[in-house]
Amino acid sequence: MTPIGFSSRRAFLAAGAVSAASVWIPGPVHGYSASEVRAAADGERLQTGLSKWDLDTPALCVDLDKLEQNIAKAQTVLTRNQVAVRPHAKTHKCAAIARLQLAAGAIGICTAKVSEAEALFAQGIEPMCMTTGNPSASKIRRAMQLRKRNPHFIQAVDYAANARDLADAAKAAGIVADVVIDVAVGTRSGIPPGDDAITLAKLVDTLPSLKLRGLLSYDGGAQHVTGFAARKERALKGLEEHVRTYEAMKAAGLNTEIFSGGGTGTYSVQHLTPGFSDVQVGSYIFMDMQYLAIGSEDGNPVYKDFAPSLTVVATVLNNRFPGRLTTDAGAKALTLNVPRAGVIGEPGMDYNAGSDEFGVITFTEASKTYKIGDRLELIVPHCDPVVNLYDQIYGTRNDRVEVVWPITARGKSQ
Amino acid sequence: MTPIGFSSRRAFLAAGAVSAASVWIPGPVHGYSASEVRAAADGERLQTGLSKWDLDTPALCVDLDKLEQNIAKAQTVLTRNQVAVRPHAKTHKCAAIARLQLAAGAIGICTAKVSEAEALFAQGIEPMCMTTGNPSASKIRRAMQLRKRNPHFIQAVDYAANARDLADAAKAAGIVADVVIDVAVGTRSGIPPGDDAITLAKLVDTLPSLKLRGLLSYDGGAQHVTGFAARKERALKGLEEHVRTYEAMKAAGLNTEIFSGGGTGTYSVQHLTPGFSDVQVGSYIFMDMQYLAIGSEDGNPVYKDFAPSLTVVATVLNNRFPGRLTTDAGAKALTLNVPRAGVIGEPGMDYNAGSDEFGVITFTEASKTYKIGDRLELIVPHCDPVVNLYDQIYGTRNDRVEVVWPITARGKSQ
Numbered sequence: 001m002t003p004i005g006f007s008s009r010r011a012f013l014a015a016g017a018v019s020a021a022s023v024w025i026p027g028p029v030h031g032y033s034a035s036e037v038r039a040a041a042d043g044e045r046l047q048t049g050l051s052k053w054d055l056d057t058p059a060l061c062v063d064l065d066k067l068e069q070n071i072a073k074a075q076t077v078l079t080r081n082q083v084a085v086r087p088h089a090k091t092h093k094c095a096a097i098a099r100l101q102l103a104a105g106a107i108g109i110c111t112a113k114v115s116e117a118e119a120l121f122a123q124g125i126e127p128m129c130m131t132t133g134n135p136s137a138s139k140i141r142r143a144m145q146l147r148k149r150n151p152h153f154i155q156a157v158d159y160a161a162n163a164r165d166l167a168d169a170a171k172a173a174g175i176v177a178d179v180v181i182d183v184a185v186g187t188r189s190g191i192p193p194g195d196d197a198i199t200l201a202k203l204v205d206t207l208p209s210l211k212l213r214g215l216l217s218y219d220g221g222a223q224h225v226t227g228f229a230a231r232k233e234r235a236l237k238g239l240e241e242h243v244r245t246y247e248a249m250k251a252a253g254l255n256t257e258i259f260s261g262g263g264t265g266t267y268s269v270q271h272l273t274p275g276f277s278d279v280q281v282g283s284y285i286f287m288d289m290q291y292l293a294i295g296s297e298d299g300n301p302v303y304k305d306f307a308p309s310l311t312v313v314a315t316v317l318n319n320r321f322p323g324r325l326t327t328d329a330g331a332k333a334l335t336l337n338v339p340r341a342g343v344i345g346e347p348g349m350d351y352n353a354g355s356d357e358f359g360v361i362t363f364t365e366a367s368k369t370y371k372i373g374d375r376l377e378l379i380v381p382h383c384d385p386v387v388n389l390y391d392q393i394y395g396t397r398n399d400r401v402e403v404v405w406p407i408t409a410r411g412k413s414q
Numbered sequence: 415m416t417p418i419g420f421s422s423r424r425a426f427l428a429a430g431a432v433s434a435a436s437v438w439i440p441g442p443v444h445g446y447s448a449s450e451v452r453a454a455a456d457g458e459r460l461q462t463g464l465s466k467w468d469l470d471t472p473a474l475c476v477d478l479d480k481l482e483q484n485i486a487k488a489q490t491v492l493t494r495n496q497v498a499v500r501p502h503a504k505t506h507k508c509a510a511i512a513r514l515q516l517a518a519g520a521i522g523i524c525t526a527k528v529s530e531a532e533a534l535f536a537q538g539i540e541p542m543c544m545t546t547g548n549p550s551a552s553k554i555r556r557a558m559q560l561r562k563r564n565p566h567f568i569q570a571v572d573y574a575a576n577a578r579d580l581a582d583a584a585k586a587a588g589i590v591a592d593v594v595i596d597v598a599v600g601t602r603s604g605i606p607p608g609d610d611a612i613t614l615a616k617l618v619d620t621l622p623s624l625k626l627r628g629l630l631s632y633d634g635g636a637q638h639v640t641g642f643a644a645r646k647e648r649a650l651k652g653l654e655e656h657v658r659t660y661e662a663m664k665a666a667g668l669n670t671e672i673f674s675g676g677g678t679g680t681y682s683v684q685h686l687t688p689g690f691s692d693v694q695v696g697s698y699i700f701m702d703m704q705y706l707a708i709g710s711e712d713g714n715p716v717y718k719d720f721a722p723s724l725t726v727v728a729t730v731l732n733n734r735f736p737g738r739l740t741t742d743a744g745a746k747a748l749t750l751n752v753p754r755a756g757v758i759g760e761p762g763m764d765y766n767a768g769s770d771e772f773g774v775i776t777f778t779e780a781s782k783t784y785k786i787g788d789r790l791e792l793i794v795p796h797c798d799p800v801v802n803l804y805d806q807i808y809g810t811r812n813d814r815v816e817v818v819w820p821i822t823a824r825g826k827s828q
Contacts, residue, residue, distance in 0.1 A: 031552030033529070033828065056529075056552060056828045090771065112771045113742075115447070115470075132771070135729045135742065135787045138445030138470060158732075159786060187735045188772055220769070315549045318572075321601045328527075328549065331799045332827045335749055355634070356798045357504065357526045357546070357827075358602055372573060373549045384770045385745045389802070391825055410825075411805055413746045413771075414447065414470045 013347035066309035081271035088282035093409035095123035214258030223265035286310035427761035480723035495685035502696035507823035509537035628672030637679035700724035
């Protein structure tokens with residue numbers, strides 16, 4: 001992603017990245033804690049009509065209308081493009097959201113780590129693909145134990161030795177495990193496309209306790225390329241070798257039913273990759289300042305395919321100095337400080353979450369005079385690590401808290 | 415802190431920022447998960463002789479010898495300087511570590527948020543000072559309910575209206591609450607020094623349900639000034655107005671028994687501030703790449719007053735490409751990517767935790783050839799937000815896991 005300087009950033013914010021959906025009028029603020037909200041909940045469904053402006057802050061919120069709209073949008077576009085949806089659950093780590101995605105038509109979810117897969121399966125999520133190889137004997141054993149309990153679990157591999165270890169563990173568990181080859185785009189993870197990948201696929205195909213299902217080719221770098229045309233070109237060119245690998249595997253009689261990759265930035269063009277079976281959209285449900293900045297197909301600097309549904313509500317602690325505010329949401333509430341969080345309805349504000357406990361806002365203009373205790377609503381820099389900080393997410397509709405969802409796999413980075 | 419470019423960064427790392435304490439020879443790696451380790455524990459004390467190299471990764475570890483040495487070092491220096499120690503628990507959020515600090519002679523701990531104070535008190539920690547004002551009615555009520563149960567709780571205030579609300583809540587709770595004035599250094603939080611602060615102190619002194627205990631003057635910005643002389647000058651000059659405020663309060667007959675501030679970067683000079691009662695050291699127990707870079711009094715570019723005790727153990731996932739490694743510890747394991755994490759024993763490695771799930775290492779030289787599954791041990795960019803990601807911290811001695819401590823207030827940012 002191109003770094004955004006202050007003046008172009010200002011234009012970007014003014015172009016609608018942080019526009020308010022409606023006039024923002026917080027009522028009298030009480031500040032209910034998570035335990036108070038849970039105590040008021042009937043099961044998961046709240047009966048209180050509690051306003052999100054009354055939550056104790058920092059509070060992680062998702063606008064349910066926007067969330068549902070985003071899930072439906074990806075499903076509709078990809079179905080029209082004859083590509084399936086296999087959303088990456090590393091973004092939300094939340095069984096309730098995985099259920100919504102599956103109910104909308106997703107063919108399964110992806111997980112990044114085995115502990116994440118275990119936690120989501122424990123909450124009843126079954127069709128899942130772990131998109132990274134497991135580097136240790138214990139993780140391999142755990143993955144195969146999970147596969148034993150969950151026949152809808154698919155494991156990625158990217159090394160021959162790893163495939164053999166996986167086969168041994170599958171055999172020991174008394175199962176035939178579904179496996180996909182993680183074929184690298186770039187140098188981060190996965191086996192390079194071409195002969196190496198095909199050889200590994202053949203090895204998996206010959207191991208009796210493994211069942212080859214196809215290949216993964218996720219291009220993380222393509223997702224955040226600024227500008228639709230450049231992003232599309234990068235997404236398609238970056239997979240040309242992978243398509244040849246896919247075709248060679250197919251010609252060799254190997255199973256290629258899964259040819260999966262892509263994400264929120266490239267979902268709408270990924271069907272142009274021959275053979276592509278499904279797209280691993282992740283951030284599309286929430287959006288964040290990173291993704292808003294990649295730009296739309298129509299040239300708008302703000303990426304508008306999906307609505308920013310995820311926010312953190314923060315409280316003003318200090319308003320003493322002209323052009324400055326301090327809030328209670330710093331690095332422990334927003335993680336990365338790059339790009340800056342966006343303040344909804346306040347394109348003139350720059351939000352610095354560089355302090356652990358405090359957010360520092362500087363502004364030349366604001367929509368109102370902020371008092372101590374006033375709330376602000378923030379679009380986060382990058383959604384995945386932020387969600388990973390919180391135990392629960394408040395699902396709101398028309399600013400009323402409707403559900404409180406546990407972040408099922410919060411902290412499961414192992 | 416001055417940004418460190420690659421070449422000077424290299425020199426900094428080679429100067430000993432990431433030197434190995436001993437030769438690093440991981441044994442055969444099993445990868446015990448947190449639940450397996452807890453199952454093997456007798457109470458909190460492990461009997462297994464489990465090596466930290468056998469932990470499931472990413473694993474947050476603290477070297478107990480170094481932790482104890484750091485706690486003793488600050489206590490010794492500050493006691494010699496006739497200043498008390500009031501460590502900030504926002505760094506560790508861990509009741510077990512707070513107990514070690516109190517046992518070593520700390521007069522209390524500090525907390526940043528009311529939810530943090532509640533969680534630590536629930537685990538038996540009593541003497542505590544909440545260093546930030548509470549901006550909402552519910553937080554004020556909770557703080558005063560906490561004060562009712564914990565007579566050793568002190569609350570900071572920085573606005574007159576806030577002091578009156580606090581007084582009302584204290585009265586409603588049937589208590590006289592201990593209060594300190596948070597006097598600002600800079601513009602982030604607190605009331606500016608001088609007449610405003612003195613007027614607020616007088617107000618607190620007149621409110622029957624509040625008891626004035628003194629003032630806080632924490633200069634966060636001074637802590638990370640590079641170079642001892644510059645840091646010392648900034649720390650002392652930055653408090654000159656605060657000293658005048660302290661003296662005026664004293665002259666007016668107000669209680670000034672607490673005049674607290676300072677931190678890990680300035681702890682050894684803070685007694686030169688007239689009237690200073692105690693230092694709020696936080697990161698000194700763990701250290702991190704930020705604090706290692708501020709430099710020692712003897713001119714060493716590495717700050718060596720405290721030993722880096724806190725590490726994250728990570729596993730190699732990919733070694734296919736010369737000069738590159740991928741690990742399983744990215745942004746969800748290390749938060750901020752600035753400054754870069756340091757790889758212990760590998761000053762030639764640059765560690766990029768910019769991906770959510772992956773760490774990407776580039777190097778021109780390494781001490782050995784890394785295989786898939788090999789472990790690396792990292793000094794984190796900045797300790798506070800990293801600790802806040804994990805449910806537990808493994809306490810090790812001579813690389814054996816001795817204790818598993820819950821991060822009591824993990825995620826308590828409210």
